[in-house]
Amino acid sequence: MNQTLDKAREEVTKLYGYRLRLRVCGIYIEGDRLLMVRHRGIGPTDTFWCPPGGGSQFNETAHEALIREFKEETGLDIRVGDLLFVNEFMHPPLHALELFFSVQATGGQLRQGFDPEMSLDGQIIEEVRLMTIAEIKSYPPEEVHTLFQQCRSINDVVELTGYLNQ
Template sequence: MTQIADKPREEVLKLYGNRLRLRICGLYREGEQLLMVRHRGIGPTNTFWCPPGGGAQFGEAAPAALIREFMEETGLEVEIGDMLFVNEFMQPPLHALELFFAVNATGGVLQQGIDPEMSIDGQIIEDVRLMSFAEIKSYPPEEVHALFRYCNSLDDVFQLRGYLP
Protein backbone atom coordinates (compact mmCIF):
# COMPACT_ATOMS: atom_id res chain seq x y z
CA MET A 1 0.00 0.00 0.00
CA THR A 2 2.74 2.48 0.93
CA GLN A 3 4.59 1.74 -2.29
CA ILE A 4 1.52 2.70 -4.36
CA ALA A 5 0.92 5.85 -2.25
CA ASP A 6 4.55 6.95 -2.73
CA LYS A 7 4.49 6.44 -6.53
CA PRO A 8 3.15 9.95 -7.38
CA ARG A 9 5.69 11.65 -5.10
CA GLU A 10 8.52 9.58 -6.61
CA GLU A 11 7.45 10.53 -10.14
CA VAL A 12 7.11 14.23 -9.24
CA LEU A 13 10.63 14.25 -7.81
CA LYS A 14 12.06 12.27 -10.73
CA LEU A 15 10.47 14.49 -13.39
CA TYR A 16 10.62 17.91 -11.73
CA GLY A 17 12.92 17.77 -8.71
CA ASN A 18 16.26 19.56 -8.38
CA ARG A 19 15.89 21.64 -11.54
CA LEU A 20 14.33 24.94 -12.48
CA ARG A 21 11.09 24.53 -14.39
CA LEU A 22 9.00 27.04 -16.34
CA ARG A 23 5.26 26.58 -15.73
CA ILE A 24 2.42 28.34 -17.53
CA CYS A 25 -0.72 28.69 -15.39
CA GLY A 26 -4.24 29.93 -16.04
CA LEU A 27 -6.83 31.63 -13.89
CA TYR A 28 -10.32 30.67 -15.03
CA ARG A 29 -13.25 32.23 -13.22
CA GLU A 30 -16.92 31.32 -13.40
CA GLY A 31 -18.92 33.83 -11.40
CA GLU A 32 -17.56 33.76 -7.86
CA GLN A 33 -15.58 30.55 -8.33
CA LEU A 34 -12.06 29.79 -9.55
CA LEU A 35 -11.05 26.58 -11.31
CA MET A 36 -8.63 24.58 -9.16
CA VAL A 37 -6.77 21.28 -9.54
CA ARG A 38 -5.86 19.05 -6.59
CA HIS A 39 -2.53 17.26 -6.94
CA ARG A 40 -1.09 14.51 -4.81
CA GLY A 41 2.62 13.93 -4.32
CA ILE A 42 3.31 17.63 -3.70
CA GLY A 43 3.84 19.39 -0.39
CA PRO A 44 4.11 18.15 3.18
CA THR A 45 0.59 16.69 3.30
CA ASN A 46 0.59 15.19 -0.23
CA THR A 47 -2.35 17.47 -1.13
CA PHE A 48 -1.87 20.64 -3.14
CA TRP A 49 -4.58 22.80 -4.76
CA CYS A 50 -3.58 25.21 -7.52
CA PRO A 51 -4.93 26.72 -10.75
CA PRO A 52 -4.43 24.57 -13.87
CA GLY A 53 -1.10 24.74 -15.64
CA GLY A 54 2.11 22.97 -16.42
CA GLY A 55 5.41 23.00 -18.19
CA ALA A 56 6.02 24.44 -21.61
CA GLN A 57 7.76 22.10 -24.02
CA PHE A 58 10.86 23.15 -25.95
CA GLY A 59 9.77 25.30 -28.90
CA GLU A 60 6.21 25.74 -27.54
CA ALA A 61 5.00 29.30 -26.96
CA ALA A 62 3.53 30.03 -23.52
CA PRO A 63 -0.07 30.55 -24.78
CA ALA A 64 0.04 27.28 -26.74
CA ALA A 65 1.38 25.45 -23.66
CA LEU A 66 -1.45 26.80 -21.53
CA ILE A 67 -4.11 25.81 -24.08
CA ARG A 68 -2.65 22.28 -24.13
CA GLU A 69 -2.37 22.05 -20.33
CA PHE A 70 -5.98 23.17 -19.82
CA MET A 71 -7.23 20.51 -22.23
CA GLU A 72 -5.09 17.78 -20.61
CA GLU A 73 -5.95 18.66 -17.00
CA THR A 74 -9.52 19.98 -17.22
CA GLY A 75 -11.08 19.08 -20.58
CA LEU A 76 -11.71 22.78 -21.29
CA GLU A 77 -10.82 24.62 -24.47
CA VAL A 78 -9.58 28.10 -23.58
CA GLU A 79 -8.45 31.36 -25.08
CA ILE A 80 -5.61 33.16 -23.37
CA GLY A 81 -6.11 36.65 -21.96
CA ASP A 82 -3.69 39.01 -20.27
CA MET A 83 -0.54 37.88 -18.53
CA LEU A 84 -1.10 38.86 -14.90
CA PHE A 85 1.92 37.98 -12.75
CA VAL A 86 4.93 35.76 -12.18
CA ASN A 87 5.23 33.53 -9.13
CA GLU A 88 8.37 31.79 -7.96
CA PHE A 89 7.38 28.42 -6.51
CA MET A 90 10.09 27.10 -4.19
CA GLN A 91 9.41 24.01 -2.12
CA PRO A 92 12.73 22.14 -2.39
CA PRO A 93 13.40 19.98 -4.24
CA LEU A 94 10.79 21.67 -6.50
CA HIS A 95 11.53 25.08 -8.05
CA ALA A 96 9.44 26.69 -10.79
CA LEU A 97 8.91 30.09 -12.33
CA GLU A 98 5.20 30.34 -13.04
CA LEU A 99 3.63 32.72 -15.55
CA PHE A 100 -0.04 33.34 -14.72
CA PHE A 101 -2.55 34.34 -17.41
CA ALA A 102 -6.26 35.07 -17.30
CA VAL A 103 -8.18 32.58 -19.46
CA ASN A 104 -11.69 32.27 -20.86
CA ALA A 105 -13.38 28.97 -21.70
CA THR A 106 -14.46 28.58 -25.32
CA GLY A 107 -15.59 24.95 -25.28
CA GLY A 108 -14.99 21.48 -23.95
CA VAL A 109 -16.45 19.80 -20.88
CA LEU A 110 -15.02 20.30 -17.39
CA GLN A 111 -13.64 16.98 -16.17
CA GLN A 112 -10.72 15.54 -14.26
CA GLY A 113 -7.88 15.08 -16.71
CA ILE A 114 -4.47 13.48 -16.60
CA ASP A 115 -0.82 14.42 -16.60
CA PRO A 116 0.59 12.67 -19.70
CA GLU A 117 4.14 12.81 -18.32
CA MET A 118 3.10 10.53 -15.43
CA SER A 119 2.55 6.78 -15.52
CA ILE A 120 -0.99 5.44 -15.07
CA ASP A 121 -0.38 4.47 -11.42
CA GLY A 122 1.62 7.64 -10.79
CA GLN A 123 -1.06 10.15 -11.79
CA ILE A 124 -1.08 13.20 -9.54
CA ILE A 125 -4.35 14.92 -10.53
CA GLU A 126 -6.98 13.90 -7.97
CA ASP A 127 -9.73 16.45 -8.51
CA VAL A 128 -10.64 19.36 -10.77
CA ARG A 129 -13.41 21.73 -9.73
CA LEU A 130 -14.65 25.25 -9.37
CA MET A 131 -14.16 26.57 -5.84
CA SER A 132 -15.25 29.70 -3.99
CA PHE A 133 -12.55 31.91 -2.50
CA ALA A 134 -13.77 30.97 1.00
CA GLU A 135 -13.42 27.28 0.17
CA ILE A 136 -9.87 27.80 -1.15
CA LYS A 137 -8.92 29.74 1.98
CA SER A 138 -10.43 27.05 4.24
CA TYR A 139 -7.51 24.71 3.42
CA PRO A 140 -4.28 24.91 5.41
CA PRO A 141 -1.84 27.34 3.72
CA GLU A 142 0.58 24.53 2.77
CA GLU A 143 -2.20 22.81 0.79
CA VAL A 144 -3.01 25.72 -1.54
CA HIS A 145 -0.89 27.74 -3.93
CA ALA A 146 1.03 30.59 -2.27
CA LEU A 147 -0.65 33.21 -4.51
CA PHE A 148 -3.70 33.09 -2.22
CA ARG A 149 -1.64 34.48 0.68
CA TYR A 150 -1.62 37.82 -1.14
CA CYS A 151 -5.40 37.96 -1.55
CA ASN A 152 -8.52 38.62 0.49
CA SER A 153 -11.01 37.95 -2.31
CA LEU A 154 -11.35 36.36 -5.72
CA ASP A 155 -11.20 39.85 -7.26
CA ASP A 156 -7.81 40.34 -5.57
CA VAL A 157 -6.46 37.27 -7.38
CA PHE A 158 -7.08 38.94 -10.74
CA GLN A 159 -5.46 42.19 -9.53
CA LEU A 160 -2.09 40.57 -8.72
CA ARG A 161 0.73 41.99 -10.87
CA GLY A 162 4.48 41.71 -11.18
CA TYR A 163 6.69 39.24 -9.35
CA LEU A 164 5.41 37.33 -6.31
CA PRO A 165 8.33 36.19 -4.15
Protein backbone atom coordinates in the same frame (compact mmCIF):
# COMPACT_ATOMS: atom_id res chain seq x y z
CA MET B 1 2.30 6.31 3.17
CA ASN B 2 0.62 4.05 0.62
CA GLN B 3 2.38 2.60 -2.41
CA THR B 4 0.41 4.69 -4.95
CA LEU B 5 1.28 7.91 -3.13
CA ASP B 6 4.94 6.85 -2.93
CA LYS B 7 4.89 6.27 -6.71
CA ALA B 8 3.38 9.72 -7.32
CA ARG B 9 5.99 11.44 -5.11
CA GLU B 10 8.77 9.50 -6.83
CA GLU B 11 7.53 10.51 -10.29
CA VAL B 12 7.12 14.18 -9.30
CA THR B 13 10.71 14.27 -8.06
CA LYS B 14 12.05 12.36 -11.07
CA LEU B 15 10.23 14.50 -13.66
CA TYR B 16 10.32 17.93 -12.02
CA GLY B 17 12.66 17.90 -9.05
CA TYR B 18 16.01 19.59 -8.58
CA ARG B 19 15.77 21.72 -11.71
CA LEU B 20 14.24 25.04 -12.66
CA ARG B 21 11.03 24.73 -14.69
CA LEU B 22 9.00 27.26 -16.61
CA ARG B 23 5.31 26.76 -15.87
CA VAL B 24 2.26 28.44 -17.33
CA CYS B 25 -0.93 28.68 -15.28
CA GLY B 26 -4.45 29.89 -16.03
CA ILE B 27 -6.80 31.88 -13.88
CA TYR B 28 -10.27 30.77 -14.96
CA ILE B 29 -13.18 32.35 -13.09
CA GLU B 30 -16.83 31.40 -13.35
CA GLY B 31 -19.08 33.65 -11.29
CA ASP B 32 -17.47 33.84 -7.84
CA ARG B 33 -15.46 30.63 -8.24
CA LEU B 34 -11.94 29.88 -9.47
CA LEU B 35 -10.99 26.66 -11.24
CA MET B 36 -8.57 24.64 -9.11
CA VAL B 37 -6.74 21.32 -9.43
CA ARG B 38 -5.88 19.09 -6.46
CA HIS B 39 -2.59 17.22 -6.79
CA ARG B 40 -1.21 14.46 -4.62
CA GLY B 41 2.44 13.78 -3.91
CA ILE B 42 3.28 17.48 -3.55
CA GLY B 43 3.97 19.32 -0.31
CA PRO B 44 4.20 18.17 3.28
CA THR B 45 0.65 16.78 3.44
CA ASP B 46 0.64 15.31 -0.11
CA THR B 47 -2.33 17.54 -1.01
CA PHE B 48 -1.80 20.66 -3.10
CA TRP B 49 -4.47 22.87 -4.70
CA CYS B 50 -3.51 25.30 -7.48
CA PRO B 51 -4.90 26.79 -10.69
CA PRO B 52 -4.49 24.56 -13.76
CA GLY B 53 -1.20 24.68 -15.60
CA GLY B 54 2.06 22.97 -16.27
CA GLY B 55 5.42 22.97 -17.94
CA SER B 56 6.18 24.60 -21.23
CA GLN B 57 7.96 22.36 -23.75
CA PHE B 58 10.82 23.24 -26.09
CA ASN B 59 9.60 25.13 -29.17
CA GLU B 60 6.15 25.74 -27.63
CA THR B 61 4.92 29.26 -26.88
CA ALA B 62 3.56 30.03 -23.42
CA HIS B 63 0.05 30.36 -24.89
CA GLU B 64 0.32 27.02 -26.72
CA ALA B 65 1.55 25.34 -23.54
CA LEU B 66 -1.31 26.76 -21.46
CA ILE B 67 -3.93 25.70 -24.02
CA ARG B 68 -2.47 22.16 -24.02
CA GLU B 69 -2.15 21.94 -20.23
CA PHE B 70 -5.69 23.20 -19.66
CA LYS B 71 -7.10 20.59 -22.03
CA GLU B 72 -5.05 17.80 -20.42
CA GLU B 73 -5.87 18.74 -16.82
CA THR B 74 -9.45 20.04 -17.07
CA GLY B 75 -10.96 19.03 -20.43
CA LEU B 76 -11.62 22.71 -21.26
CA ASP B 77 -10.64 24.51 -24.44
CA ILE B 78 -9.49 28.03 -23.64
CA ARG B 79 -8.47 31.37 -25.06
CA VAL B 80 -5.48 32.89 -23.27
CA GLY B 81 -5.84 36.49 -22.14
CA ASP B 82 -3.47 38.88 -20.42
CA LEU B 83 -0.39 37.99 -18.41
CA LEU B 84 -1.42 38.77 -14.82
CA PHE B 85 1.68 38.08 -12.73
CA VAL B 86 4.79 35.94 -12.34
CA ASN B 87 5.38 33.76 -9.30
CA GLU B 88 8.56 32.03 -8.19
CA PHE B 89 7.57 28.68 -6.67
CA MET B 90 10.34 27.33 -4.42
CA HIS B 91 9.42 24.26 -2.41
CA PRO B 92 12.36 21.82 -2.70
CA PRO B 93 12.70 19.60 -4.57
CA LEU B 94 10.47 21.79 -6.80
CA HIS B 95 11.48 25.16 -8.23
CA ALA B 96 9.51 26.88 -10.98
CA LEU B 97 8.96 30.27 -12.53
CA GLU B 98 5.21 30.47 -13.11
CA LEU B 99 3.51 32.76 -15.61
CA PHE B 100 -0.13 33.33 -14.65
CA PHE B 101 -2.55 34.35 -17.42
CA SER B 102 -6.25 35.10 -17.42
CA VAL B 103 -8.16 32.54 -19.51
CA GLN B 104 -11.66 32.14 -20.92
CA ALA B 105 -13.33 28.84 -21.76
CA THR B 106 -14.27 28.42 -25.42
CA GLY B 107 -15.48 24.80 -25.31
CA GLY B 108 -14.83 21.35 -23.98
CA GLN B 109 -16.30 19.66 -20.92
CA LEU B 110 -14.97 20.19 -17.37
CA ARG B 111 -13.54 16.92 -16.07
CA GLN B 112 -10.66 15.51 -14.04
CA GLY B 113 -7.70 15.27 -16.37
CA PHE B 114 -4.33 13.58 -16.35
CA ASP B 115 -0.59 14.12 -16.80
CA PRO B 116 0.46 12.29 -20.01
CA GLU B 117 4.11 12.30 -18.95
CA MET B 118 3.31 10.25 -15.83
CA SER B 119 2.56 6.54 -15.55
CA LEU B 120 -1.00 5.37 -14.86
CA ASP B 121 -0.18 4.48 -11.24
CA GLY B 122 1.83 7.68 -10.78
CA GLN B 123 -0.91 10.15 -11.75
CA ILE B 124 -1.10 13.12 -9.39
CA ILE B 125 -4.33 14.92 -10.39
CA GLU B 126 -7.01 13.89 -7.91
CA GLU B 127 -9.74 16.47 -8.41
CA VAL B 128 -10.69 19.43 -10.59
CA ARG B 129 -13.38 21.84 -9.45
CA LEU B 130 -14.57 25.41 -9.21
CA MET B 131 -14.01 26.83 -5.72
CA THR B 132 -14.86 30.03 -3.88
CA ILE B 133 -12.09 31.90 -2.08
CA ALA B 134 -13.68 30.78 1.20
CA GLU B 135 -13.32 27.14 0.13
CA ILE B 136 -9.71 27.68 -0.94
CA LYS B 137 -8.91 29.46 2.33
CA SER B 138 -10.50 26.63 4.35
CA TYR B 139 -7.47 24.44 3.57
CA PRO B 140 -4.25 24.74 5.56
CA PRO B 141 -1.85 27.24 3.90
CA GLU B 142 0.62 24.49 2.95
CA GLU B 143 -2.11 22.74 0.91
CA VAL B 144 -2.88 25.66 -1.45
CA HIS B 145 -0.72 27.71 -3.78
CA THR B 146 1.04 30.54 -1.95
CA LEU B 147 -0.57 33.19 -4.19
CA PHE B 148 -3.72 32.84 -2.06
CA GLN B 149 -1.92 34.15 1.01
CA GLN B 150 -2.26 37.60 -0.56
CA CYS B 151 -5.91 37.26 -1.59
CA ARG B 152 -9.17 37.68 0.26
CA SER B 153 -11.44 37.67 -2.79
CA ILE B 154 -11.58 36.51 -6.39
CA ASN B 155 -10.94 40.13 -7.42
CA ASP B 156 -7.69 40.07 -5.43
CA VAL B 157 -6.48 37.13 -7.55
CA VAL B 158 -6.97 38.94 -10.87
CA GLU B 159 -5.50 42.15 -9.46
CA LEU B 160 -2.16 40.57 -8.52
CA THR B 161 0.60 42.06 -10.67
CA GLY B 162 4.34 41.91 -11.11
CA TYR B 163 6.67 39.38 -9.55
CA LEU B 164 5.64 37.37 -6.49
CA ASN B 165 8.51 35.80 -4.58
CA GLN B 166 7.12 33.26 -2.13
